[in-house]
Amino acid sequence: MTEYSPLRDLSRRTVVKSAAWSVPVIAAAVATPLAAASETAPEANxxxxxxxxxxxxxxxxxxxxxxxxxxxxxxxxxxxxxxxxxxxxxxxxxxxxxxxxxxxxxxxxxxxxxxxxxxxxxxxxxxxxxxxxxxxxxxxxxxxxxxxxxxxxxxxxxx
The missing domain is CATH 2.60.40 (Immunoglobulin-like)
Known part of the structure; x- marks a missing residue:
């Protein structure tokens, strides 16, 4: 028979670190379409x-x-x-x-x-x-x- 072992609890510190890493990824994904849509005409040369x-x-x-x-x-x-x-x-x-x-x-x-x-x-x-x-x-x-x-x-x- 397999013995049940509870999953390790996540510490508050681990959750905060993971959230901090996800913010820049989300921000980059949101900013890219905005930049692509607002393309400006190149300067004359x-x-x-x-x-x-x-x-x-x-x-x-x-x-x-x-x-x-x-x-x-x-x-x-x-x-x-x-x-x-x-x-x-x-x-x-x-x-x-x-x-x-x-x-x-x-x-x-x-x-x-x-x-x-x-x-x-x-x-x-x-x-x-x-x-x-x-x-x-x-x-x-x-x-x-x-x-x-x-x-x-x-x-x-x-x-």
């Missing part, structure tokens, strides 16, 4: 810069800048981070009477009437385009080039 193609002397070329990142094969819209600087360089005698139509940018420094460079800063992180217009550009053959995060776009002024 490349910028698509477009400009009015061949603006005529005296016209107002627009520059539109869209943040993008690359996955190695494709460019995907991303975010232009607040604080990013956008530099416009004027070459071959190019000037502009002024700038206008700022969208998502604030002026930092420079003088387009003096031939630049002119620097703007992105005001808030955005996945939308930021824009600027240079007014009354001159002369023929002059160029205005925008550069941000390695992307460039150029407007060459024509007659």
């Amino acid at each position: 490349y910028a698509e810069v477009t400009a009015t193609a061949n603006p005529k002397v005296g016209t107002n070329p627009n520059f539109k800048i869209q943040g993008q990142y690359t996955d190695g094969a494709n460019y995907v819209d991303g975010a232009l981070k607040a604080g990013t600087l956008v530099t416009f360089t004027f070459a071959n005698g190019a000037t502009a009477a002024s700038y206008s139509g700022l969208s998502g940018l604030t002026f930092v420094s420079g003088d387009p009437a003096g031939g630049g460079p002119v620097i703007f800063q992105v005001t808030a992180t955005t996945s939308n385009q930021v824009k600027v217009t240079f007014n009354n550009v001159a002369p023929v053959g002059g160029t205005i080039t925008a550069e941000v995060l390695g992307g460039t776009g150029t407007a060459t002024i024509t007659a």
